[in-house]
Amino acid sequence: xxxxxxxxxxxxxxxxxxxxxxxxxxxxxxxxxxxxxxxxxxxxxxxxxxxxxxxxxxxxxxxxxxxxxxxxxxxxxxxxxxxxxxxxxxxxxxxxxxxxxxxxxxxxxxxxxxxxxxxxxxxxxxxxxxxxxxxxxxxxxxxxxxxxxxxxxxxxxxxxxxxxxxxxxxxxxxxxxxxxxxxxxxxxxxxxxxxxxxxxxxxxxxxxxxxxxxxxxxxxxxxxxxxxxxxxxxxxxxxxxxxxxxxxxxxxxxxxxxxxxxxxxxxxxxxxxxxxxxxxxxxxxxxxxxxxxxxxxxxxxxxx
Amino acid sequence: xxxxxxxxxxxxxxxxxxxxxxxxxxxxxxxxxxxxxxxxxxxxxxxxxxxxxxxxxxxxxxxxxxxxxxxxxxxxxxxxxxxxxxxxxxxxxxxxxxxxxxxxxxxxxxxxxxxxxxxxxxxxxxxxxxxxxxxxxxxxxxxxxxxxxxxxxxxxxxxxxxxxxxxxxxxxxxxxxxxxxxxxxxxxxxxxxxxxxxxxxxxxxxxxxxxxxxxxxxxxxxxxxxxxxxxxxxxxxxxxxxxxxxxxxxxxxxxxxxxxxxxxxxxxxxxxxxxxxxxxxxxxxxxxxxxxxxxxxxxxxxxxxxxxxxxxxxxxxxxxxxxxxxxxxxxxxxxxxxxxxxxxxxxxxxxxxxxxxxxxx
Numbered sequence: 037x038x039x040x041x042x043x044x045x046x047x048x049x050x051x052x053x054x055x056x057x058x059x060x061x062x063x064x065x066x067x068x069x070x071x072x073x074x075x076x077x078x079x080x081x082x083x084x085x086x087x088x089x090x091x092x093x094x095x096x097x098x099x100x101x102x103x104x105x106x107x108x109x110x111x112x113x114x115x116x117x118x119x120x121x122x123x124x125x126x127x128x129x130x131x132x133x134x135x136x137x138x139x140x141x142x143x144x145x146x147x148x149x150x151x152x153x154x155x156x157x158x159x160x161x162x163x164x165x166x167x168x169x170x171x172x173x174x175x176x177x178x179x180x181x182x183x184x185x186x187x188x189x190x191x192x193x194x195x196x197x198x199x200x201x202x203x204x205x206x207x208x209x210x211x212x213x214x215x216x217x218x219x220x221x222x223x224x225x226x227x228x229x230x231x232x233x234x235x236x237x238x239x240x241x242x243x244x245x246x247x248x249x250x251x252x253x254x255x256x257x258x259x260x261x262x263x264x265x266x267x268x269x270x271x272x273x274x275x276x277x278x279x280x281x282x283x284x285x286x287x288x289x290x291x292x293x294x295x296x297x298x299x300x301x302x303x304x305x306x307x308x309x310x311x312x313x314x315x316x317x318x319x320x321x322x323x324x325x326x327x328x329x330x331x332x333x334x335x336x337x338x339x340x
Numbered sequence: 341x342x343x344x345x346x347x348x349x350x351x352x353x354x355x356x357x358x359x360x361x362x363x364x365x366x367x368x369x370x371x372x373x374x375x376x377x378x379x380x381x382x383x384x385x386x387x388x389x390x391x392x393x394x395x396x397x398x399x400x401x402x403x404x405x406x407x408x409x410x411x412x413x414x415x416x417x418x419x420x421x422x423x424x425x426x427x428x429x430x431x432x433x434x435x436x437x438x439x440x441x442x443x444x445x446x447x448x449x450x451x452x453x454x455x456x457x458x459x460x461x462x463x464x465x466x467x468x469x470x471x472x473x474x475x476x477x478x479x480x481x482x483x484x485x486x487x488x489x490x491x492x493x494x495x496x497x498x499x500x501x502x503x504x505x506x507x508x509x510x511x512x513x514x515x516x517x518x519x520x521x522x523x524x525x526x527x528x529x530x531x532x533x534x535x536x537x538x539x540x541x542x543x544x545x546x547x548x549x550x551x552x553x554x555x556x557x558x559x560x561x562x563x564x565x566x567x568x569x570x571x572x573x574x575x576x577x578x579x580x581x582x583x584x585x586x587x588x589x590x591x592x593x594x595x596x597x598x599x600x601x602x603x604x605x606x607x608x609x610x611x612x613x614x615x616x617x618x619x620x621x622x623x624x625x626x627x628x629x630x631x632x633x634x635x636x637x638x639x640x641x642x643x644x645x646x647x648x649x650x651x652x653x654x655x656x657x658x659x660x661x662x663x664x665x666x667x668x669x670x671x672x673x674x675x676x677x678x679x680x681x682x683x684x685x686x687x688x689x690x691x692x693x694x695x696x697x698x699x700x701x
Contacts, residue, residue, distance in 0.1 A: 054491045055423065055424065055425060055428075055488065056424075056485065056486060056487040057487070057491060060489075060649070060650065061649055063655075105647045108647055109645045112389070113388065113390040113391055114390065114391075114484070115484065115485065121648060121649050121657070122649060124649050124655075125649025125650045125655040125657050128655045128656055150347075150348070153347045153348075154347045154357060156347075157343075157347045157360060157364075158360070158363060160341065161343045161364065161367075162363050163367065164343070169371065172380075173371075173374060173375040176374040176375045176380050176381070177371055177374055180374050237388075238388045239381070240381040240382075241385065241388070242382055242385070245381070256363075259359075267350055321491065322491075322493040325493050325601075326495060326599065329493070329601045330575075330598055330599040335600065
């Protein structure tokens with residue numbers, strides 16, 4: 037049984053931003069055999085709101101990988117290309133790690149497939165390749181999707197930063213393996229938080245592109261999350277459909293430190309629209325990299 | 341999966357899902373609209389330019405220890421160099437065309453020059469010998485901007501473990517730790533005192549925090565011996581030969597330390613490889629893969645935009661499809677079904693001697 041790993045404290049002057057990091061995927065492993073259905077004990081609502089991640093991320097991150105592979109030939113800078121390649125590898129591993137949890141949910145009698153089928157349709161059909169576009173339109177579609185991803189990555193870094201600073205989850209005795217998954221993933225999101233934004237600006241520095249990315253991705257993500265939480269609470273065989281998610285309840289759970297504050301999350305989305313925004317302004321690389329050096333899953337990967 | 345019929349309602353009601361239907365309609369209008377004015381990259385804006393390589397010249401050279409020289413590299417016109425943080429390295433293009441990574445070992449506050457230290461390895465790939473024999477003050481070089489694969493997180497307690505020339509990235513970390521008043525220790529191991537560089541500079545920071553452990557005097561240390569120097573709850577930063585790092589990784593669990601940082605070098609050396617051939621498409625060009633190079637390395641010369649990431653056969657980014665030939669799968673990612681369908685990861689997978697793999701590229 038892995039121990040719960042508290043996020044290490046940092047000395048005050050640690051660099052919040054690390055320049056020009058070399059990004060590489062980590063070959064993590066998790067053992068889900070003993071994961072309880074409500075892995076935050078007695079907190080089904082908080083558990084399932086966070087579980088929406090496992091519904092969205094496998095398909096979503098595979099789509100990131102596909103879009104970024106298509107963007108590679110458009111990149112004109114060697115360092116950015118290397119960062120994008122590191123990003124692709126990390127996202128590919130994230131997708132598989134969350135897929136394992138999804139498979140585990142099914143084994144516990146919660147069938148996620150109706151929702152996952154919709155997510156797959158969204159990423160493969162709605163946001164997938166459109167046949168019959170000429171080269172210029174195809175190129176514009178690739179850049180537009182990179183802008184969607186840059187906006188989503190703003191939220192993943194926000195959530196990652198929250199996961200690294202969420203002692204409420206430790207207090208509630210959340211499952212240590214799941215906490216390690218959330219914090220390992222969150223730390224890599226903070227580690228690579230600039231890549232999608234830098235790629236977007238490299239391909240199109242226009243402000244309109246950035247705004248469109250957030251205008252489409254932000255509301256869609258919020259809506260998918262609410263739908264996902266409602267779906268999981270309804271599909272949970274132990275709850276018999278008694279629990280319905282409400283914003284008021286989410287706010288109360290957030291006050292106990294088990295979810296990010298909903299209002300704070302939306303404010304964070306608006307910060308993305310500030311003209312001088314850059315992802316390095318949020319979160320701490322030192323904290324993220326410090327966690328990765330202690331994470332049981334990342335350390336097991338390093339040991340080979 | 342079925343990409344023609346929208347997915348059914350989430351709760352089993354007998355109709356297509358309204359939200360999905362609306363999203364699909366939105367997507368079908370949005371994609372073709374991109375490219376029209378206001379929904380495209382401003383065509384008057386110039387394309388982003390690639391970052392040019394750094395032009396450097398050797399400004400000083402000194403001998404640090406048996407077989408170790410230090411070079412100072414500066415901008416030939418005396419301008420300031422791009423900044424860096426402890427743990428960063430420089431990728432140098434040597435006059436012969438070889439490219440080599442060296443950790444920056446100077447002070448990040450000094451923007452006038454980069455310092456690197458190089459041990460002469462007569463049995464190595466020739467880069468260190470070239471530096472020792474041909475780089476003298478005035479020699480011009482190009483380099484990529486510093487990048488960091490070994491970032492220093494300034495935890496309150498740190499143990500820096502250096503094996504021989506592996507001290508180079510740790511010296512700037514020790515400086516930063518001292519500057520910030522962290523509880524730090526540095527243990528430097530090597531064959532004998534005259535082979536260890538930077539002893540004086542380290543001792544000048546704080547002699548009580550630096551320990552030299554040489555094999556001729558103390559015997560070869562175990563990883564547990566080294567980790568016993570860690571303050572409780574310390575973060576360990578280890579840089580040295582691969583066996584040292586592996587031993588430290590294994591021994592960390594039983595030590596007072598709780599975190600381990602090290603620089604990861606993607607590709608492991610190829611074990612038991614034989615030369616074979618790749619063909620790009622059924623009638624395409626043939627590429628020879630020598631025994632000591634990966635198929636991915638060879639492929640990238642022909643296809644520079646081929647995606648790849650981990651170099652170790654676990655992330656699946658470099659997947660290519662096989663048209664003919666029998667591969668020797670060495671990855672940890674692909675399922676038997678994916679392999680049966682022709683998937684191969686060229687970063688690690690190979691083929692028997694003389695075999696030809698025909699790839700769908």
